[in-house]
Amino acid sequence: MSNNKKHSSHSHHNHGDMDHSKHDHNEMEHHGGHHDHHAGHDHSGHGGHDHHHHGDFKEIFLKSLPMGIIIMILSPMMGISLPFQFTFQYSDILVVLLSTILYIYGGKPFYMGAIDEFKEKAPGMMALVTLGISVSYFYSVYAVIAKYVTGEHVMDFFFEFSSLILIMLLGHWIEMKAVGEAGDAQKALAELVPKDAHVVLEDDSIETRPVADLQVGDLIRVQAGENVPADGTIQRGESRVNEALLTGESKPIEKNPGDEVIGGSTNGDGVLYVEIQQTGDKSFISQVQTLISQAQSQPSRAENLAQKVAGWLFYIAVIVALIALVIWMIIADVPTAVIFTVTTLVIACPHALGLAIPLVTARSTSLGASRGLLVKDREALELTTNADVMVLDKTGTLTTGEFKVLDVELFNDKYTKDEIVALLAGIEGGSSHPIAQSIISYAEQQGIRPVSFDSIDVISGAGVEG
Known part of the structure; x- marks a missing residue:
């Protein structure tokens, strides 16, 4: 079989029929997901803070959690006091301090991501998240200052701000974990x-x-x-x-x-x-590793589309939020207008879009790989939905590759079925050929003892006699 054929077969449908192949592939795929998430999505959030691995998101989330919870307890949601909330004198000052730390520490991956997106002139999900948390944070700080300076009561958004940051951090941690978990495809191959x-x-x-x-x-x-x-x-x-x-x-x-x-x-x-x-x-395995890493760095069309939509969504959200601001300032007052503006920006975060497509891609490549299917080009995966004819080559593509005796048919009545099986199992006893082994194991399952032969000759390319 030519080398070229090996390559093509590998790249498209590596049918590892053995368990360890399944395991190794299972690792491959997922990584696919991880990369592509970054490369493909480059919602620069991830592209930009590639170093913010899910380990970092986990750490940032866990450290932000206590601060976020304290803020939620000390600041009423939408101005409505919930049963678990309480305030005391100057508790709002404490809330401002904690929120500032939370904004700088917990919000860092988002505004760093947003900066990268703006540098690439492609604001997307990170820019939206940053906009949502920044507007709610700065407005809330203003609300507290106004209360002490002018004495008027302006509603703050600290509850919304902290819950938004915590949910976004949690979402990214889960996403990074899901996409990055299965480890590296190249590493899986190297372990062979x-x-x-x-x-x-x-x-x-x-x-x-x-x-x-x-x-x-x-x-x-x-x-x-x-x-x-x-x-x-x-x-x-x-x-x-x-x-x-x-x-x-x-x-x-x-x-x-x-x-x-x-x-x-x-x-x-x-x-x-x-x-x-x-x-x-130069080894075969290294070449396959190179092939996989190239495949992983190519985003799929669905991801490119998701990225574009996230970009449009940013502009749409900003425009709609500004319209809401103006209209509610005319109808009601500034605080009400800001509530609607912030709400618009917060709801517009396209997390479903940013998470779903890379996760689905990662999951589908993962399921395929665990069944011995290695995807070389992720666009090909999306095109398969339109396929109406499928052409397969090579044995073992649609089968497990394990030989089994399904039926024994007799052409004369000199021997019984059991005698034939005993003779066959006996004569195949000396052979290590997979088909010979399947006949021997069939005899064992039927409880038939193989006949012992005095001499067995293997006739090359024809069979055995004894």
């Missing part, structure tokens, strides 16, 4: 390659060496059941090698001296002596 290799020295003794120190031309020994440490050619030994995770071919492939093996594939029950041909960046 063992850390150490057994190098055969001149005098046939074995030295264990880190894979990173392997040189092209080294001879290594791969024990039964181990993963192959690097791409190479078999010098001696025969075995079956499972390359499902790398090529999508689910049945273990027979390997003899002179055949190539790929780093990361799993050796079956024979011992192989392999001469290293490729190491490091």
